Amino acid sequence: MIDIDSRELINDSPIRPRRLRRTTGIRQLVRENAISASSLIHPFFVVEGTGISKTIEPMPGQFQLSVDMLEPEIKELWHRGIRAVLLFGIPDEKDSEGTAGWDMDGPVSTAIARIKEVCPEMVVIADVCLCEYTDHGHCGIVDQETGIVDNDATLPLLGQAAVAYANAGADIVAPSAMMDGQVMVIRAALDDAGHTEVPVMAYSAKYASAFYGPFRVAAESTPQFGDRRTYQMDSPNAREALREVELDILEGADIVMVKPAGAYLDIIRQVRDVVDVPVAAYQVSGEYAMLKAAAMNGWLDEKRSVMESLMAIKRSGADMIITYYAKEVAGWLREDENR
Ligand code: PBG
Numbered sequence: 475m476i477d478i479d480s481r482e483l484i485n486d487s488p489i490r491p492r493r494l495r496r497t498t499g500i501r502q503l504v505r506e507n508a509i510s511a512s513s514l515i516h517p518f519f520v521v522e523g524t525g526i527s528k529t530i531e532p533m534p535g536q537f538q539l540s541v542d543m544l545e546p547e548i549k550e551l552w553h554r555g556i557r558a559v560l561l562f563g564i565p566d567e568k569d570s571e572g573t574a575g576w577d578m579d580g581p582v583s584t585a586i587a588r589i590k591e592v593c594p595e596m597v598v599i600a601d602v603c604l605c606e607y608t609d610h611g612h613c614g615i616v617d618q619e620t621g622i623v624d625n626d627a628t629l630p631l632l633g634q635a636a637v638a639y640a641n642a643g644a645d646i647v648a649p650s651a652m653m654d655g656q657v658m659v660i661r662a663a664l665d666d667a668g669h670t671e672v673p674v675m676a677y678s679a680k681y682a683s684a685f686y687g688p689f690r691v692a693a694e695s696t697p698q699f700g701d702r703r704t705y706q707m708d709s710p711n712a713r714e715a716l717r718e719v720e721l722d723i724l725e726g727a728d729i730v731m732v733k734p735a736g737a738y739l740d741i742i743r744q745v746r747d748v749v750d751v752p753v754a755a756y757q758v759s760g761e762y763a764m765l766k767a768a769a770m771n772g773w774l775d776e777k778r779s780v781m782e783s784l785m786a787i788k789r790s791g792a793d794m795i796i797t798y799y800a801k802e803v804a805g806w807l808r809e810d811e812n813r
Pocket of ligand 1: 601613651687689690702757758760
């Protein structure tokens with residue numbers, strides 16, 4: 475046994491942090507962070523056709539949806555207090571330039587217009603990238619001779635896609651291709667087309683991540699050769715994330731994003747500490763898949779572990795969180811309120 479009188483020592487000390495944890499009411503009073511439905515963004519994968527609701531195998535509870543099937547989902551989300559969605563399109567036909575990306579009759583443009591009809595106040599964010607639209611699955615066009623993703627040749631195509639989504643009624647565009655200069659070119663293209671009021675949410679610090687695996691199944695966008703390491707960030711780097719964020723802000727980004735979220739909480743915090751613009755974080759497909767799988771096996775309490783993971787992202791400094799759990803979380807928040 476140690477030779478100190480612990481009882482006497484603690485009695486002499488006036489400091490007892492447990493006082494503020496004694497009851498639910500006190501704990502709620504001193505709570506530093508909160509998750510609200512209105513700060514969550516729900517992603518969707520939109521396909522062509524009608525009546526389609528196709529299970530995404532590695533993302534139980536998430537579906538590829540045709541526009542008509544998306545409509546009731548949007549209404550339900552609105553009812554639950556979710557105020558923003560992020561759209562990805564999966565066209566029937568893909569080609570080397572990703573031309574379906576700016577097709578006014580493509581799934582994303584059609585979905586934007588429909589959402590604005592049925593739920594005009596829902597904030598519609600359109601992801602701007604070519605990987606869902608190119609037959610090779612890369613985020614830009616590929617130089618035939620070298621096999622390299624051609625940064626500068628890709629930029630005008632991204633600008634064109636952004637303008638197409640803004641024309642369809644998108645409230646925000648979110649470039650995720652990780653091409654240098656993409657924010658600058660998209661800003662100029664939007665302004666030139668009269669969309670000076672459409673903000674750019676930049677995927678600024680987007681890492682080359684294994685956690686995108688399930689998304690690539692969902693978006694049918696796995697690269698047919700090579701990988702994305704020549705344009706997405708290398709996971710050991712943190713300072714570089716700050717540089718990417720700084721550049722995007724200089725180029726006109728209105729919101730910056732860190733992605734993935736869970737494995738990059740340090741990056742969210744560092745970004746939050748140096749920028750004045752809102753910071754978004756993306757709890758990506760693999761993060762969802764891990765939580766879902768463990769929950770489905772009865773290995774984790776789903777609600778508690780999901781809320782804890784989102785709270786960590788919030789506590790790290792994210793103002794808004796993109797998450798496939800948005801709908802469920804909004805439901806849980808309601809339940810708690812009514813209790
Ligand atoms: C497309 C894009 C990806 C994600 C969002 N936008 C995939 C990728 O870069 O490979 C991933 C999202 C997720 O995993 O949930 N450029």
